[in-house]
Amino acid sequence: MTTILIVDDDELFRTMLEAMLRKEGHQVLSAVNGSEALALLESQSPDLIMTDILMPDGDGIELITALNQQQRDIPIVAMSGGRRTISLEFNLESAALMGVKATLPKPFTRDSLRQVLADALQG
Structure with missing residues (x-):
């Protein structure tokens, strides 16, 4: 079972x-921002992280x-x-560069989510 944060x-x-994600058979962890995610990662080791870009x-x-x-x-x-003031394209391009x-x-859509997860988990 894949664990996704x-x-x-x-x-x-x-x-x-x-x-x-649970309906697709994944185990799910969650955090409300990057600081909480980093704290959670001290004790958890997810297989994948899905993060929003703009958060307080x-x-x-x-x-x-x-x-x-x-x-x-x-x-x-x-x-x-x-x-x-900031386009989603700029946010995603910035993340891709990182x-x-x-x-x-x-x-x-659910289909695009499935495809992205498959691609990201391939290695």
Whole structure:
């Protein structure tokens, strides 16, 4: 069973994604921001991390940077819906430049989620 850590400050979205992943047979951990995710990673070792980019108290870019500095070899999927002043394309391109395994624009379909997870977990 694959364990996936979801990092997203939007409670409704996080709950929906948790349900989708559990229905697909995954074990799910969750954190509301990058700081909470880093604390959780001290005791947990997920197979994959799915992180939003824009969050208060430790955004996705800070989380990706910290994981790169720690040389943690956990595949990361960056997600973003953008904001008024920053486009989702900019957010996802920034994450891709930092070496994430995949990017996923919000909103997304169950099929695109399955494909991104398959690609990211391939190695």
